[in-house]
Amino acid sequence: MAAQRRVLRLPDIPGYTTLKGDFHTHTVFSDGNVWPTVRVQEAWRDGLDALAIADHVEYLPHKDFIPVNHNAAWEICRTLAEEKNIILVHGAELNRDMPPGHLNALFIQDAAALAVPDIMDAIEAAVRQGAFIMYNHPGWEAQERDGIPKLYPIHRDLIAKGRLHGIEYVNTYSRYPLVLDMCRDHRLAIMGDSDAHDVISEIYKASENAHRPVTLVFAKERSSASIREAMFAGRTAVWSGNELAGFENVAAPFFRAAVSVAKPHRADDKSIWFEVGNASDLPFFLTDGPAGAPSSLTIPANGSVIVKAERRYLTEPLAYTAKNVVIGNGKSLAVTLAPGGGPAGPIR
Amino acid sequence: MAAQRRVLRLPDIPGYTTLKGDFHTHTVFSDGNVWPTVRVQEAWRDGLDALAIADHVEYLPHKDFIPVNHNAAWEICRTLAEEKNIILVHGAELNRDMPPGHLNALFIQDAAALAVPDIMDAIEAAVRQGAFIMYNHPGWEAQERDGIPKLYPIHRDLIAKGRLHGIEYVNTYSRYPLVLDMCRDHRLAIMGDSDAHDVISEIYKASENAHRPVTLVFAKERSSASIREAMFAGRTAVWSGNELAGFENVAAPFFRAAVSVAKPHRADDKSIWFEVGNASDLPFFLTDGPAGAPSSLTIPANGSVIVKAERRYLTEPLAYTAKNVVIGNGKSLAVTLAPGGGPAGPIR
Amino acid sequence: MAAQRRVLRLPDIPGYTTLKGDFHTHTVFSDGNVWPTVRVQEAWRDGLDALAIADHVEYLPHKDFIPVNHNAAWEICRTLAEEKNIILVHGAELNRDMPPGHLNALFIQDAAALAVPDIMDAIEAAVRQGAFIMYNHPGWEAQERDGIPKLYPIHRDLIAKGRLHGIEYVNTYSRYPLVLDMCRDHRLAIMGDSDAHDVISEIYKASENAHRPVTLVFAKERSSASIREAMFAGRTAVWSGNELAGFENVAAPFFRAAVSVAKPHRADDKSIWFEVGNASDLPFFLTDGPAGAPSSLTIPANGSVIVKAERRYLTEPLAYTAKNVVIGNGKSLAVTLAPGGGPAGPIR
């Protein structure tokens, strides 16, 4: 069967279209194992709107066989991306010891200009091109022994100067919860990326129901410029595994856009039965339920669940915590279900 | 993981809600191998709106162990069906040698009243209860050596008297294409059912992307009465494997409800590139494409495909045959795709 | 595709053939949801050698529809089991409040004789028929609030009198580690069973690589009598999930029968590379590895792994703990790998 595009069901929120991107991937032109066009094909199959290839500027282990060309992946991919309707973001990864560690420069025009010894010079060269600068995998154990992400003075300095705009909360299969609070405190964008060097479908297997980390960008329209605007404005969230991480201003409307509650389809003297549906690829794991209702509740992705609760919930909403909608380090979103006010009929 | 309900994506058509039903299943109370509640659980998991259990009135191989009780399955299941929001249809299967073969009586109140020797008496008893009478698996080789479904004089007589209202086009994995023309000529409802005796999930394996045959009922609202009205009016279609079978009055709006065509996202001097999306669980296999466009095209279920075609299709619609939307014996639906008139933006 | 028998790869050990059984299942004749023949078909597909149906003697919720017949499942299944080459064990489950809780009587001739009010009388009736008596799900929270399995005075009394012969270490998805020590101390057989009421393939999904709990019986030959002899002698182990639980006398030879170590296929001044293969359906998770070798190692089921270790392991065996081969409460099997003494050539 020919390759097919998966349609991701991650709903729009009022005022914004929810674009899906992976802003950190590699190819044979740095230390990756695939030709650049593979990354575009993968992005198309995975239902992404946007893709950045960010080959290392400094780490080039294939250079005995492939001459240095910092813009090669971009040049090779552009036309295919256009044909596939993928917004290709030109990027590059700057590698230094920690601090500042690894940084992605996104939305650049010429990666070769970033190949300079001093990291501050490299950042300035990127910023001159309009770059969004992202702090990658801040708790990566190869650079940060204790695995705890930190903002070093150089990072604080970059933030103060408007030269650091986002931090990876998720990189491949690693999550760094402290990043959520850093991003909140410093008004940076939360990012989640694959950092893929190998084949995406082998790292995230369909048979295990896995998917690459995706940065959700709440954009004014589907364009590279709108993605850039939204990222600079911090309107992002991260979908990884069965979790959505984002601040309440985007996480709350996302939940409301995904979940629908029907009027009860059955009632007796004591109880009501009603259906709760989920029109998204993210299941919701609700906990801390109220008395007289299930204490926990899974609303499956693209599915529905039947809830039996006491009759009083005809007039009173049921309060839950959406455990897997994370709005800060250790904090989950508070949500309500209101069957009395739901539309008639079952979830379809 | 707890059992989950699958949401079937088979869109409504203008004026009607598309309800999904299986109107032919068995339990231990005739020759089936599961307890009746299993059928309700399966229907819920499979995303059905409606279910009929139609145990045989005459064929009762378990009777040494289970006393005859023609209404047992109905009594055992009613409450569970209500809780699960499944419309349970009371049914029974009448078995005679061919002709008339096997007939289901649906929407009855008391199956015991059908346990009479003469088939015409049994049918009259069912009709007095308001039954919809369905001719089951008309080409079943155990009763019809050549596998060709036929309308015998007794069937024509029943039709003439308004005592036969539908025929199974699909039974389990068998399809009877001639039934489409019989139903057209005699204004009967096309039906598709599992006729399950064993466990549904073992007959139709998720790992093989299989699903039981489903009768789509285009109903005025989601109720037993509306389903009955639609079936008597012949507003049905059958979804089996990767095929939809139904007359043009329902098949054409179904295709239009499922498929969307976007404005071109790329163009050059000679060609346009545009996306075609499919918001249903049925892939569409288009053939007989026009010059300057793909001769065949698969629009994957819940997915999208990118089409490259000559520029003239900016103003001209592309004509195809939707091979797997069957509207008669050997006839498929003619469809068009019009990228010029599509909405802006990609398929989401 | 027609149903197929899975061949279980769980190797024989010196002196014994490793038979696979599930000694606790239910049908519609107590509170199960399937007809008895379904249990035989499932056992055949799952690669089992032996099956017991043990319908409840006392708990009969279907009795308004199905008259009491304690031997019905046995009578219905016998011929099919013979045709399928499944050793069908006649059983019954005796239910009392805790203590003594639920007990299975296996290898009986007439379950009706067990339908007496006093539990001691029921046990004696079973023992007169030659029964093996098993204490079921001893930590079941419906009967044992704290979930901790216990031997009450009545159990100790039964053991002393030779009237209790085995305990379920695994029931469905629950494991009771304390049972391992109880069985060791009292020389009882460790048992693992599905206790299936519903459809096996829906409880243990192939797509999740799940399998029902299986009691391994190390028998002198493949017969009902040999199984019974081995169970009375305590020669059993339990395969559940990715774990094998059994005493060292069977667990150690099982590991040696499954795992093979090849001579190194590569060496340099410092290191050797050698392959370790596993000819069983159980992966082995090795931990606590020695210096100069991987600290942990997964030998995949029906697969192999390449190990790189220091050259000294050409003459010295590598000591590991096989974490998932459990030989007591909190105790795992100690194993060694000896590449120097392995056969030449790769694992095939």
Place this chain on the structure above:
Amino acid sequence: MAAQRRVLRLPDIPGYTTLKGDFHTHTVFSDGNVWPTVRVQEAWRDGLDALAIADHVEYLPHKDFIPVNHNAAWEICRTLAEEKNIILVHGAELNRDMPPGHLNALFIQDAAALAVPDIMDAIEAAVRQGAFIMYNHPGWEAQERDGIPKLYPIHRDLIAKGRLHGIEYVNTYSRYPLVLDMCRDHRLAIMGDSDAHDVISEIYKASENAHRPVTLVFAKERSSASIREAMFAGRTAVWSGNELAGFENVAAPFFRAAVSVAKPHRADDKSIWFEVGNASDLPFFLTDGPAGAPSSLTIPANGSVIVKAERRYLTEPLAYTAKNVVIGNGKSLAVTLAPGGGPAGPIR
């Protein structure tokens, strides 16, 4: 989960070890899309013993970005192949218009020496290095409009001079049945290869139970020299999809090595029931069965089937055609099953 090696169950035959190889793959150094080490990792995961990378000598579409280096893949992969215990065969693909079309030179030392204009010179350069020369995808429609493989005068000349040693019967998903007769007539080796340019796991999906085409080499021992010897001697077969293709001298012992027949486990006055097992990854589809026995029979891969037949087959073997064991163009292997002479006991 870390990548795992699959153990292929394709049994040895008397006198030979059955090695599994793919002798035709590509990398970024010609027109492939992966780095060379990916091919070794894939071969290891797929359970292969041997792998050839045969990048094109002439067709180098990446040369604007990657300088020409005909031996690059070989140099990059050698050490990894050694560590993974994969026999890496140095190869190159020579491309000319048809005839002679595309030819692989295998077991060479320096691919650069093959980069000469005249095809006969290139072949001589390869032969001087000891090459095995293979005629690739002879019915490839890009070169052979009618899709029918042909031996042109140049091929006959090469064969006569001992300069052509094998032909691809399978390339990717294409089979060329006429090749079987060409190889028989001219004593050449039958070959089956992936010709992979993209990622193996995406071309052959585990979820669809697919596998790449594999050339089985019946070798005296597991070494590069033995593989070469066997290929020159024509001791090969091809495993593709659910088919084995090879001449009777290897196909017949392969079937006997894979299939075992047990003594009947049940008998009555008229019939016997016996089990037939299959210890290989290839199912066997038997047809043309004798009277009083199943006319067709599937012996599942790594599984078993129960056969019911008339009692006379206690003394008479059952003759079948193993439809999917192909020994010539349109010819399948004749086989027998002899339950009377089988070992006692079930298939384990």
